[in-house]
Amino acid sequence: MNIIKTLSQNKVAMVGFFVLAIFCLIAAFGPLLYDGSPWKMVQRPFLPPFENSNYLLGTDTLGRDVLAGLIYGTRISLLVGLVSTLIALLIGIPLGAYAGYFGGWVDELLMRFTEIFQTVPSFALAIVIVAIFEPSVYSITSAIAIVSWPPVARLVRGEFMSLRSQEYVLAAKLNGQTHRNIIMREILPNSLSPIIVLASLMVATAILLESSLSFLGLGDPEIMSWGYMIGAAKTVVRQAWWLSFIPGLAIALTVLSLNLLGEGLNEALNPKMSGKREN
């Protein structure tokens, strides 16, 4: 079961992969190659796209270069998406692993804890957290992470519960392996695939969340992000639709490609397309 191979045969997933790759490249090198600050007022406001070759995508409400904004935005959107997902995994995996592996009261305790976070409406919670710790990349990222780890924990828990009674795990016990070893080397590697799939979708959700927050005016004012661009353009959507359309498109594309990739991974990693579902 060579994942890369199976995946590379899945055209749709590959499309997603390449789109994503392009965005990543832009995020990595765009700002270096494309000079011009996204904040500098360079041209008359509301310059439509494809009119001025210097500012291909036109200018925004203050006459700032949209393309520049888009390029810088790519970086931050992806960064927020990835980092928050990473944090969520760092919280969710251990919790789920311990709950699922040891079961009993450990499980009870950890799951109640998780339940609390699942009970508070997540978007509302995110809003409050960001508002309270003042909008900044850090607060936004952590807020997103905080509201998105519970599904990870539940998924991992489920995986561990089903895997811990697998015979090769029992064998490892009989070998006198330590719990740590069993968790890290026997069970975790075998529960990775659904986690990877979930993660890819989480990044997508995170990017959406970030944009939603910025849309509500809870973005980091120091940083040009797609969400900010839409938020800033929402009031002028009537006279300059492209200002919200372009970043909106960017978001949709990224999220879409992430989902395609996720789907692909899912089919590659568990061929019976056993759609793992949380709790």
Added chain:
Amino acid sequence: MNLQTLLYIGGRLIKGVIILLIIAVFNFFLIRAAPGDPAKVMAGEAGATDEVFLQQLREQFGLDQPLYYQLWVYISNLLHFDMGMSYRQNIPVFDLIMDRLPATLLLTGTAFLLSIALGVLAGVIASVNYKKWVDSLITILSLIFYATPLFWLAIMASLFFSVYLGWLPGFGMETVGVELSGWDRVIDIALHLVLPATTLGLFFTAVYARMTRTSMIETSRLDFVKTAIAKGMTPSRVTRKHVLRNALLPVITLAGIQAGQLIGGAVLTETVFAWPGIGRLMFEALFQRDYNLLLGVFFISSAMVVLFNLITDVIYCVVDPRIELSK
């Protein structure tokens, strides 16, 4: 329902209450961590101010008390179903929320049912035409709706249908100024409901569609489906009587989770469409540091989640004889 089931539900409710209390405490501290003294906010809004005025306000809100005492007061009030007064509006929080809750329930409820109906339908159609073009179409569409930011969709929708076409009202919950009653009113509200409910629903429709599809395909590979075919049934009957019902089980679970989340999750839609729901109430309360109100909204929406989870479990056990609630 036998006694055991009732006992189980009772147990679940008790657990739920405990969780809610923990959440209440958690929120209490979370919100108190916010910079910005509510008294100052109100003072700020009230133009020029001075210490005397601030002190008045603080006393009025009991903010001059030490924190642990405030917590104690809050929780004990909560246990008497008293959520306190809204700082800003001098009205009991409970009234404010109950004022808004119906609107939210109407919006989210409609969106919810809409999305389930559409989503499941789409999912079934897709799975029946597995790997055919219909399938790909539905999959792609649902992916797209899943990927587009909700608020963006909302703005576009209100622009297009309300402004350019002028077919539907673009904001509010009912036409104000004209006194409507009976069916006229219902229809009026229904019209106002269309745009927000659809935009909110579309996202979840996508989710359910994908979920149902996967689930259907998995189920159709199970043994009892073979049995059904061996009985000589038509494919459509196999799908309806055997595959669908079993495939819906995971969908129910998911639906349960989201039903709860929807209550607090409609902030964006409510904002764009000026829908007078509690999502917005919370948003406003947050920026006015109307602690009691904010806590209230959180509490209610969390309670909703607990409730919905329980309902889901009950439904689940009704649909699936294998599940006994006592387990």
Added chain:
Amino acid sequence: MKKISVGASVACLVLAANVYAAEPKDGGAINVVVQPEPPSLMIGMYSNGTTQQVGGNIFEGLLRYDKELNPHPLLAKSWENSEDGKTWTFHLEKDVLWHDGKPFTSADVVFSVDKMLRKTNARLRTSLEFVESISAPDDYTVVFKLNKPFGPFIRLFEVGTMPMYPKHIYAGTDYKINPANQHPIGTGPFKFVEWKKGSYIHLTKNDHYHVSGLPHINDLYWHVIPDAASRAVAFETGKIDVLPGGSVENFDVPRLTELDNTCVTTDGWEFFSPHSLLWLNNRQGPMADKRFRQAVMYAMDREFAKNVLWNGFGKVANGPVGSKTKFYDKSLPNYEYDPAKAKKLLKEMGYDGTPVRLLPMPYGETWQRWAEVVKQNLEEVGIKTKMVSTDVAGWNQKVADWDYDISFTYLYQYGDPALGVSRNYISSNISKGSSWNNVEGYENAQVDKLFAEAAVAFPDSKRQELYSKVQRQLVEDVPVAWLMELEFPTIYNCKVQNLIDSGIGINDAFGTAWIKQ
């Protein structure tokens, strides 16, 4: 005794306001946007902009003010001032009824000013310190005795500052939580009907209004629409007739004003003449240096802001007093946009590049954009600027606790420097905890002295002289960086006639407005 002014009737004022207009018609309803939803309609208790807008049509003050800020009769039909300017006598309109049918008398006036407002209206409280006593010799006469001839006294009677409350409802109660606050009772042209929280406020015609023939409108709906775009949509789809100033994002204004059958006016803000400025925290960092503050003035392209962000409405401010406010000095020098000069000044003072925090005003898109523009301007002359983001609550907190370097704000001037300007510069007004006094921490004994004298100087010619002096001094010191005299265009459906006819605009507009069929 000589009468200083004798009131014409309000009706005259109306005619004066629109001689050209056709004969007013009765009837119809007007839909207005109210943004944000007010916390309460108790004007004078809450001075939120929207509380004023709605409440001003329910409650009334003794006087009204035209666009030149001259007083006109309302609840008081006439008044006179003694030679020494220390005694003011007001003669009230007879047979004025509260919305609950009870008669309005001098007792209500005394109660409102002496008891209730002293407690509830912080801003008025400071001015009332000049008032020695308030007495009611008979049911329709009220006498104010001042300890000094307080110049701006005659401008205190606007409804937002000194509304009349019904004594028979509030006397002896806790004003803040009196149930009547949810169902206000005033003497105004409109009566409160219902307030659907989060949705709309409904007022209806007061049939027993004391000015004969008014109001023309039957119903008044104030709609709560939280999203700016939706508000614009609402106006376009005809759901909304009036967009009060500042209720749509400025970026929408040009488009909306171009819609046919749409009228726009910037009138109706004269009394407040909102004055936007940057608070520079004089206490700390580079802001402590006058040259730095001047550099900031030179660095900012305020014309750009005016044209791009405010659609050319308003006027670049060149001093502490707004041009529409009394005792404004036209001859003041102006700080032109001159980055080079700014750089030079910074060099002189040896600015070491210490970054300064910029606190935008959390009042929506325009202000956010403006902050971004200023940030860009400052950085272009080499001032490291870090944008701090915050919500209303955080903003108030930070400013009130002096935890900022540069912060946006705007202040009402209330028609007279003694009411709206001095509070922002006199050292006696430095007190932590409020976000509306001298928060920049500017201290200048001479300025204090000048303001103090000017407030009580008599007659006006004397005041003018003193105020000119103090304005020059301030413009030299730049305690704060003045931005613009804001003008908030009111956009409305042209069928609405005679909408704005006073210096407080929308706040008491609808009593005289009418709809052309």
Added chain:
Amino acid sequence: MKPLLQVEDLTIRLPKGGDREFAIQKVNYNLMPGEILCVVGESGSGKSMTANAIMGLLPKTIQVDAGTIIFDGVDLASLEERRARELRGNRISMIFQEPMTALNPLMRVADQIGEVFLIHTNMNAKQRDERALALLVDVGLPDPEKMMKAYPHQLSGGQRQRVMIAMALALEPAILIADEPTTALDVTTQAQILKLIKELQEKHNTAVMFITHDFGVVAEIADRVVVMEKGQMVEIGGSDDVLNNPQHEYTKKLIAAVPPLVAPHREALLEVTPVLTVNNLCKTYSTGGGWFSKARVVKAADDVTFTLHRGETLGLVGESGSGKSTVSRCVVRLLDSDSGEILIGEDAIQDLNTAELAPYRKRIQMVFQDPFASLNPRKTIGQIIADGPIAQGMEPAKALAKAAELLDLVELPRAALDRYPHEFSGGQRQRVGIARALAHDPEILVADEAISALDVSVQAQILDLLDTLKVRLNLAILFVVHDLRVAAQVCDRVIVMQKGKVVEMGVTKTVFEAPSHEYTKSLIDSIPGASWRSDLPDHIPQEGQPEKQPAMSSV
């Protein structure tokens, strides 16, 4: 007499990339009215293909390539779907291997049976229920009224299979196809179901196509036999001929691999040194038990006592739920017993904590049932075997070297060391499992159903291997097994368990020839084809040539 069903030159092609081109190729056989035709073969022999083709159960990707299936003059292979449907469940019906999953969990029994009438007849609801009830009586289900309303999960495996049969025979079909209908059942239940099928078949004179891998079953019920190997039909004939006088090599090998039901005579051990002693072991499970519901308690091990000696193979036999697995897992401390003691040598280990247990882990090791689940798919064979010793403190290099030797010992190529489990067949994996267990040089080997997941021919090889190893390493083996034929062959002594209790214990020969306990008797009587191959003496299967080298696809 003219055949009811004629399969002629039937060829079914597998999709590209399969391990062979055809699922079945040029299969020819007839099904006579009222006969039971057994289609025998190992997994992957394509024995079910024909049946699936008949019932239209072939996956979309697999199509009939050539040949015909003639039934009543029509060719089912090419018959249009609508007409074919009219036959299914009506003239031809089918029952499946997994009673647990073959019924719709959300539908009452009555409705599932009723459905057949609903589709093929125009009975009204009342009539349908009556017929359904009658059928439930026919298939001998207890308390039929109650059964009608029951949901599948409330029935035992055997009962479900009866329901399936009732459903299949509802319209008295001409042909009943039974695809491994008893494989998933316990031996006693199996006997009953076989009996039932035979009865009904005689009663209604139905022709039965019975697909199985178990020659015992064949011997029990078959009139004629078809033997399949890798999609080829290698032999066909009357059951007696095929069973007792097989012509084709493959058939011979298969039959030889079936352990005869006579325990060979075994020399008693010279000196008896107890290596494992279990005294009064008790273990109860409590399932459920929420806040308010009270848990139901199952006694999985009830006062179990026995001793295992060096060099001895002790069989632990019983049906599912008898508690044999529980006991074995308590013994290796994968489960904690409630009471009683477990001694390795002289030392009681039942209460030791993980650390204290470590030294004993080396001495007692386990071989698991499922060769696919018992190896970590993410590790190389080398790691899998070496992990144990490393965990016990041996340095990696040495451990790996040892792993290599162990591979020799279990007759696998050393090349396997850095291959991954999925590259090996079931039998090979089981060898790896054994090697892993031996890596600790244990004294005791617990084999938990170690061969039940394997095909007969492979079973034989693994049993051989275990036997050789036992002798060479002088191991003591606790052999948990449900297949009494196997037990009879490999065990010195056997313990028979029922519902957690030890009902009989003794020397294998004695137990099999003169069972003292009723339950033991019934078990032995239930063994299918008990009469067949009960006379071959001391014939331990040897012919089975070792499996071919690792196939690069997972089987």
